[in-house]
Amino acid sequence: MIVExxxxxxxxTKTTQAQAFEVLVRTYKERLYWQIRSIVLNHDxxxxxxxxxxxxxxxxxxxxxxxxxxxxxxxxxxxxEALSFIxxxxxxxxITDSDYQDKLVSNLEADVYFEGDEIQLQLQKAIATLPEKQxxxxxxxxxxxxxxxxxxxxxxxxxxxxxxxxxxxVKKLEQYLKND
Amino acid sequence: MNKKNKNPFKTPQGYFDSFxxxxxEKLSKNESVIPKNAGFKVPDNYFExxxxxxxxxxxxxxxxxxxxxxxxxxxVAASIAAIAIIFLGYNWNTEEKINFNDLANSDIxxxxxxxEFDLSPYEIAEVxxxxxxxxxxxxxxxxxxDNILDYLDENVSDFEELNFEDNE
Numbered sequence: 001m002i003v004e005x006x007x008x009x010x011x012x013t014k015t016t017q018a019q020a021f022e023v024l025v026r027t028y029k030e031r032l033y034w035q036i037r038s039i040v041l042n043h044d045x046x047x048x049x050x051x052x053x054x055x056x057x058x059x060x061x062x063x064x065x066x067x068x069x070x071x072x073x074x075x076x077x078x079x080x081e082a083l084s085f086i087x088x089x090x091x092x093x094x095i096t097d098s099d100y101q102d103k104l105v106s107n108l109e110a111d112v113y114f115e116g117d118e119i120q121l122q123l124q125k126a127i128a129t130l131p132e133k134q135x136x137x138x139x140x141x142x143x144x145x146x147x148x149x150x151x152x153x154x155x156x157x158x159x160x161x162x163x164x165x166x167x168x169x170v171k172k173l174e175q176y177l178k179n180d
Numbered sequence: 181m182n183k184k185n186k187n188p189f190k191t192p193q194g195y196f197d198s199f200x201x202x203x204x205e206k207l208s209k210n211e212s213v214i215p216k217n218a219g220f221k222v223p224d225n226y227f228e229x230x231x232x233x234x235x236x237x238x239x240x241x242x243x244x245x246x247x248x249x250x251x252x253x254x255x256v257a258a259s260i261a262a263i264a265i266i267f268l269g270y271n272w273n274t275e276e277k278i279n280f281n282d283l284a285n286s287d288i289x290x291x292x293x294x295x296e297f298d299l300s301p302y303e304i305a306e307v308x309x310x311x312x313x314x315x316x317x318x319x320x321x322x323x324x325x326d327n328i329l330d331y332l333d334e335n336v337s338d339f340e341e342l343n344f345e346d347n348e
Contacts, residue, residue, distance in 0.1 A: 022231060029230050037220055050230075051237050058238065116219020123215055143218050170214070177213045 004070045011061045025054055028071065031144070032078045038139040039082035041104045041124070043113040049085050053078045072153040079136065079154065101128045119177070126176035130169055137162055138169040 010020035032053060037046040056077050064073055090100035105128045108114045108121060116124070127135055136155065140146045141162075148159045155162070 025231055025234060030227055033222070033227070034220075038218070041220075043220075043222060043226075047226075047233075051234050054234055055238060113221050113223065114219055115221050116215075116217075119213075120215050120217065120219035123218070142214070170212070173214055174212065 005066075008061070008064060008066065008070055021058055024057070024070075028074055029054075031071075032074060034144055035075060035078050035140070036082045038143060039079070039136075040085055041108060041114075042111065045085065046082075049078070049081050053081050056081065068153050072150065075154045083132075098128075104128075122177055122180050123173065126173045126180075129176065130172060133157075134165050134169040134172070137165040138173070141166050142170075 007020055007024060010016040011024065013020075029050065033046060033050050036049045036053070037043070040046050040049060053074065057074055064070065068076075086100060087097055090097045093100065095103075105121075105124050108116070108124055114121075127138065130138065133155070137151060140151050140154070141148070146154075148162050151157075151162050152159050157165075
């Protein structure tokens with residue numbers, strides 16, 4: 001178990017920075033990867049965004065004031081990077097974010113790194129219909145099993161609001177899957 | 181007689197303590213049609229080799245930035261050119277400005293006639309400096325006192341309708 005304050009201090013010190021960064025990447029890469037992957041869906045895009053996230057963390061570690069946990073801060077950067085990535089790609093293709101996300105879901109059928117069955121594919125289609133906030137909360141709670149308190153710090157939303165969003169998302173997804 | 185002693189049944193040890201957890205577990209299994217696994221996977225050894233890939237990207241990313249990068253020079257030159265073009269364009273197209281006095285009265289009348297301002301009498305009253313205005317300002321010809329008396333005589337059936345007393 002790493003002590004966050006020590007790690008942050010080491011990251012800010014030139015002589016210990018490289019080693020501390022390796023520890024940081026080793027500790028958080030998988031969790032951040034799954035957060036990003038749940039947004040961009042495709043592995044190659046998730047890899048790009050994950051690398052950019054760590055580069056951003058590395059370059060901006062001095063601006064990390066410690067108001068939130070390092071983990072929450074990085075999660076926030078990862079989430080923002082992934083969402084911006086989607087928006088940028090949609091803009092390049094001249095389509096709306098929502099259309100781009102539909103396209104991502106339909107690409108899953110031919111994706112070698114998606115081994116989901118019909119129900120899992122339907123679930124991704126259902127998730128794509130949710131509003132952005134509900135989508136994020138559902139993925140973070142259901143698949144990544146983050147605590148409400150952690151999600152609250154990452155998304156800067158009250159625990160009560162998150163519970164409501166999650167509950168609504170689950171109901172909508174169940175409805176979608178039952179009707180399908 | 182003690183009621184408790186009447187009950188011959190008993191429960192396994194800790195049954196009620198773990199009841200809620202067991203119930204929730206059963207509920208979560210039965211209730212949801214949502215699969216627990218999203219179905220995504222990653223290439224073999226992706227996470228193991230991630231650090232090396234990131235390091236090489238970081239090294240490429242932090243290459244030395246030239247003191248006078250060509251992009252910067254082009255940007256500055258383009259900015260200067262744009263400013264010059266705008267400035268020259270402004271001079272070419274400059275015409276004498278039209279002011280309020282150049283508008284014909286008929287244009288102003290037409291404007292007020294053709295556009296609805298949706299102003300209530302109260303809103304108009306707020307805008308117009310009524311305290312400095314006289315009725316004669318709004319009338320094209322003056323009204324003689326005799327005319328006023330004739331009008332009242334013809335149109336007011338009961339003289340008390342005028343409520344002179346209240347207005348005194």
